[in-house]
Amino acid sequence: MLALEQVTASYGGSRVLFGVDIKAKKGEITCLVGRNGVGKTTTVKSIMGLVNTPSGSITLDGKNIFKMPTYARAKTGIGYVPQGREIFPQLTVRENILLGMEANKKVREIPEHIFEIFPILKEFLDRKGGDLSGGQQQQLAIARAIVSNPKVLILDEPTEGIQPSVIWEIGRTITKLKEYMAVLMVEQYLEFVLEVSDKCYVMEKGRIQMSGKTEDLDKKKLQEMLAM
Numbered sequence: 001m002l003a004l005e006q007v008t009a010s011y012g013g014s015r016v017l018f019g020v021d022i023k024a025k026k027g028e029i030t031c032l033v034g035r036n037g038v039g040k041t042t043t044v045k046s047i048m049g050l051v052n053t054p055s056g057s058i059t060l061d062g063k064n065i066f067k068m069p070t071y072a073r074a075k076t077g078i079g080y081v082p083q084g085r086e087i088f089p090q091l092t093v094r095e096n097i098l099l100g101m102e103a104n105k106k107v108r109e110i111p112e113h114i115f116e117i118f119p120i121l122k123e124f125l126d127r128k129g130g131d132l133s134g135g136q137q138q139q140l141a142i143a144r145a146i147v148s149n150p151k152v153l154i155l156d157e158p159t160e161g162i163q164p165s166v167i168w169e170i171g172r173t174i175t176k177l178k179e180y181m182a183v184l185m186v187e188q189y190l191e192f193v194l195e196v197s198d199k200c201y202v203m204e205k206g207r208i209q210m211s212g213k214t215e216d217l218d219k220k221k222l223q224e225m226l227a228m
């Protein structure tokens, strides 16, 4: 389980997170939702060690990762798909996936189960990442993040810029993945959140204002909190 307790974060002198508590467990898709600019991306960057976090605690299966550098956190078992996916457009699909294996040097070949989850990637192994469609690039980014068997997969807005039919395909994929790892996802597309997530955290101005099982959440209140 990934557990954040009272995490604060700041950019220069300005505080953005004010004591965030989140738990993400294997077997569940946990969603972090909220309006633009409330601190969702900063929260996942805090988990990866990419922003300044003056106080709080972050543990993965009880191990304290709060002070670790980013590469060590990845190695401890966190797969991260950043907003915008950040695949390498000039590298092939194979090379992009192999980069994800750097976190776990014991794995030398792309394991076959990756192609069972993403058959299209096997077909396109020698294509450049930049030549894939947005949905295929998202699949590639997820494949790269899970190839080293992380304990947690973190996705920052996986549906952004992806056409609706492919969004649901990605929903089915991460629903399969939650059997093997905890999934923590930042997402703005409410219909998708309500369909695929098991647990939800709603953020406002750097604080969690509402949380619980997705099925138990007051949907009207949730919509109000997310309305522009």
Ligand SMILES: Nc1ncnc2c1ncn2[C@@H]1O[C@H](COP(=O)(O)OP(=O)(O)OP(=O)(O)O)[C@@H](O)[C@H]1O
Residues within 6 Å of the ligand: 011, 016, 034, 035, 036, 037, 038, 039, 040, 041, 042, 043
């Ligand atoms: N590199 C940065 N330097 C300074 N301030 C930043 C930086 N990145 C984000 N912020 C500020 O921190 C706050 C939270 O931003 P963050 O990107 O975490 O929000 P978000 O909820 O993920 O928004 P979005 O949905 O638009 O991605 C915002 O006020 C933003 O302007």
